Amino acid sequence: MKMLNTVFGCALCFAACTVAVAQDAASTTTASEVLVDLNNPCGVAIQPETGIVYVADSGNHQIIKVVDGKSVPAITDFPADVYGKGPMVNIGPLGLLFLDKSTLVVGGGGKPDGEELLRVYTLPEDGTAIKADTMKTSFPLAATDDVKGEGNFYALAKSPDAVYVTCNGDDTKGWVARAAVDGNSLTNFERYLATKEATEVDAPVGIAVSPEGYLVVGQMGEINVPGDSLITFYDSVTKELRLNLATGLHDICAVAYSPRKQMYVLDYSWADPTQGGLFQVLEDASTESGIRTKRIMTLDKPTSMAFDAEGNLYVTIIGEANEANSKGKLLQIPAGL
Amino acid sequence: MNKRCINIICVMLCCSAGLSAADNDLNSVPLGLKKPPVPSDNPMTEAKVALGKQLYFDKRLSADNTVSCASCHDPAKGWSNGEPNAEGIGGQRGGRNSPTVLNTAYNRFQFWDGRAGSLEEQALGPIANPIEMNLPIEEAVKRLQAIPGYRQQFQEIFGGPVNADGIAKSIAAFERTVLTGDAAYDRFKAGDQSALSPQAQAGMKLFFGKANCSGCHGGSNFTDNAFHNLGVGITAESPDLGRIVVSQLPGDRGAFKTPSLRDIERTAPYMHDGSLATLEDVVDYYNQGGTANAHLDEEIYPLNLNDEQKASVVTFLKEGLAGKSYPLMDPPSLPE
Numbered sequence: 001m002k003m004l005n006t007v008f009g010c011a012l013c014f015a016a017c018t019v020a021v022a023q024d025a026a027s028t029t030t031a032s033e034v035l036v037d038l039n040n041p042c043g044v045a046i047q048p049e050t051g052i053v054y055v056a057d058s059g060n061h062q063i064i065k066v067v068d069g070k071s072v073p074a075i076t077d078f079p080a081d082v083y084g085k086g087p088m089v090n091i092g093p094l095g096l097l098f099l100d101k102s103t104l105v106v107g108g109g110g111k112p113d114g115e116e117l118l119r120v121y122t123l124p125e126d127g128t129a130i131k132a133d134t135m136k137t138s139f140p141l142a143a144t145d146d147v148k149g150e151g152n153f154y155a156l157a158k159s160p161d162a163v164y165v166t167c168n169g170d171d172t173k174g175w176v177a178r179a180a181v182d183g184n185s186l187t188n189f190e191r192y193l194a195t196k197e198a199t200e201v202d203a204p205v206g207i208a209v210s211p212e213g214y215l216v217v218g219q220m221g222e223i224n225v226p227g228d229s230l231i232t233f234y235d236s237v238t239k240e241l242r243l244n245l246a247t248g249l250h251d252i253c254a255v256a257y258s259p260r261k262q263m264y265v266l267d268y269s270w271a272d273p274t275q276g277g278l279f280q281v282l283e284d285a286s287t288e289s290g291i292r293t294k295r296i297m298t299l300d301k302p303t304s305m306a307f308d309a310e311g312n313l314y315v316t317i318i319g320e321a322n323e324a325n326s327k328g329k330l331l332q333i334p335a336g337l
Numbered sequence: 338m339n340k341r342c343i344n345i346i347c348v349m350l351c352c353s354a355g356l357s358a359a360d361n362d363l364n365s366v367p368l369g370l371k372k373p374p375v376p377s378d379n380p381m382t383e384a385k386v387a388l389g390k391q392l393y394f395d396k397r398l399s400a401d402n403t404v405s406c407a408s409c410h411d412p413a414k415g416w417s418n419g420e421p422n423a424e425g426i427g428g429q430r431g432g433r434n435s436p437t438v439l440n441t442a443y444n445r446f447q448f449w450d451g452r453a454g455s456l457e458e459q460a461l462g463p464i465a466n467p468i469e470m471n472l473p474i475e476e477a478v479k480r481l482q483a484i485p486g487y488r489q490q491f492q493e494i495f496g497g498p499v500n501a502d503g504i505a506k507s508i509a510a511f512e513r514t515v516l517t518g519d520a521a522y523d524r525f526k527a528g529d530q531s532a533l534s535p536q537a538q539a540g541m542k543l544f545f546g547k548a549n550c551s552g553c554h555g556g557s558n559f560t561d562n563a564f565h566n567l568g569v570g571i572t573a574e575s576p577d578l579g580r581i582v583v584s585q586l587p588g589d590r591g592a593f594k595t596p597s598l599r600d601i602e603r604t605a606p607y608m609h610d611g612s613l614a615t616l617e618d619v620v621d622y623y624n625q626g627g628t629a630n631a632h633l634d635e636e637i638y639p640l641n642l643n644d645e646q647k648a649s650v651v652t653f654l655k656e657g658l659a660g661k662s663y664p665l666m667d668p669p670s671l672p673e
Contacts, residue, residue: 085588
């Protein structure tokens with residue numbers, strides 16, 4: 001924390017800088033395919049205690065879990081929508097997060113802005129599938145006279161006392177919302193960080209809590225502007241932007257820390273999917289931004305990721321996508337990152 | 338991040354302006370703006386900017402000596418031309434509005450479709466374009482080389498004869514000095530509560546809120562530097578398809594670059610085809626939700642602003658974003 005305080009003044013300067021950021025060549029890491037029958041998968045989370053992988057099979061409007069290498073419905077019949085500038089993709093549930101073994105928080109994407117819901121589910125002990133409208137509780141961020149309603153709750157991250165949610169409703173502010181953790185539920189869902197006002201860059205999407213407790217937001221930027229993605233660090237209590245790093249990446253859509261406390265991001269790279277992939281973020285005093293990114297693996301439109309307790313990394317990718325057909329996958333990258 | 342690493346970054350940032358003490362004038366920017374990025378291979382110098390200014394205003398860079406950059410990007414007309422589209426050599430007209438040169442120093446892309454990635458890349462395009470200045474670059478180089486005053490300046494600045502690269506770099510360097518800021522909005526933001534009238538303040542609140550303007554026109558230069566489909570002209574028999582022609586990405590169909598809004602009142606008419614004459618027309622267009630089409634940007638939807646709210650937004654645009662530092666300038670003396 002002390003070192004980040006030291007750099008606060010400088011960190012603000014980064015917002016104005018277009019900087020060349022070093023990027024390493026791809027490593028030799030390989031991934032195995034866990035599931036290949038998904039439709040626009042957009043979220044992944046690991047169930048505590050069991051290690052079962054849950055995936056937001058967004059284009060099929062359901063959440064599935066991986067059982068014996070197969071996809072098994074867990075929560076079905078989410079509201080549906082179509083999203084994107086091209087390709088257009090079907091969406092339903094987006095971000096996933098477990099509060100504990102039986103409590104799953106789901107960020108919605110299938111309803112209009114302002115009506116969209118952050119939902120909290122209690123999963124049945126017997127493992128049977130439930131319907132999307134059987135949530136324990138849910139929260140919208142409705143429109144007011146002055147403020148646009150929120151929707152597309154892309155990604156979720158948890159600190160000891162709160163869950164943070166990236167939103168895509170009000171593009172004038174770029175909200176990260178916050179809900180307080182109350183036992184095995186949530187309360188007080190509210191707009192919290194106006195990331196666009198802080199960074200002048202659009203679209204908070206990827207989010208994580210760093211090992212030091214900072215809220216780390218991957219600011220995607222404009223999808224048809226290359227190289228404008230940021231990694232930003234906020235003090236989650238004071239809301240201060242503490243560090244704002246140009247990455248040279250195109251569309252950061254997920255942020256995660258490995259059990260070894262190494263930082264990784266996914267780059268969707270809308271304008272040129274061949275540039276997308278999994279990247280490690282490394283400090284490097286020789287670059288203008290103080291960081292460099294190392295390509296771990298090239299991926300076709302990656303969307304979300306989560307490490308399990310052993311350090312295996314699960315990544316969802318859209319793959320070839322259009323309105324009728326997506327060849328979305330869940331990949332596993334073995335522990336070691 | 339460790340402390341050592343960040344300390345090094347601090348030093349780098351302090352040095353990053355890349356200008357000597359002698360170039361202090363070039364290093365200052367109006368209130369509200371940041372220092373524009375400058376390519377490492379084209380550092381700003383007073384001499385280069387002066388040369389670029391001469392070239393910018395010199396009609397000898399057109400085939401029949403009738404058109405200069407300033408013909409379509411006139412300082413007296415918001416660094417545009419006051420007409421829906423540009424008039425080039427022989428009265429020929431293009432299909433697009435002349436984009437202002439104001440604050441193009443901050444643009445990630447140049448031209449409405451973003452086909453140039455820098456001012457240097459853009460600078461030579463209109464000279465050679467058959468319907469603009471129609472002078473092949475090789476011919477332009479020959480002409481300038483035949484003018485002693487230009488020959489001498491190129492020798493002093495670039496250490497050699499006139500060449501295309503030097504022309505581009507000089508014009509780009511000059512254009513990087515065409516900055517407008519220090520607007521009432523900037524002074525209001527800096528703490529002067531009297532800088533904006535009550536109506537402009539109401540418009541500002543709408544601009545950054547319900548009217549959703551800052552969804553795209555955000556940041557210190559009031560642009561996201563991206564491309565959006567607003568539906569302007571999309572129902573024409575052969576619509577201008579914009580960015581997709583460059584990017585080949587389906588999602589860019591009918592999308593054009595977001596322009597800066599600084600000193601927007603001076604740059605009428607508006608939109609990529611100059612089809613909207615006034616800011617009132619523009620606000621009406623957004624209020625109706627653009628023109629429906631398959632690729633209409635998600636940020637374009639009916640705003641439901643009433644007449645008073647629309648008037649307030651227009652007041653903010655006119656009063657709030659007019660730069661006190663507007664760079665009105667006369668043509669320089671040109672070398673013979």
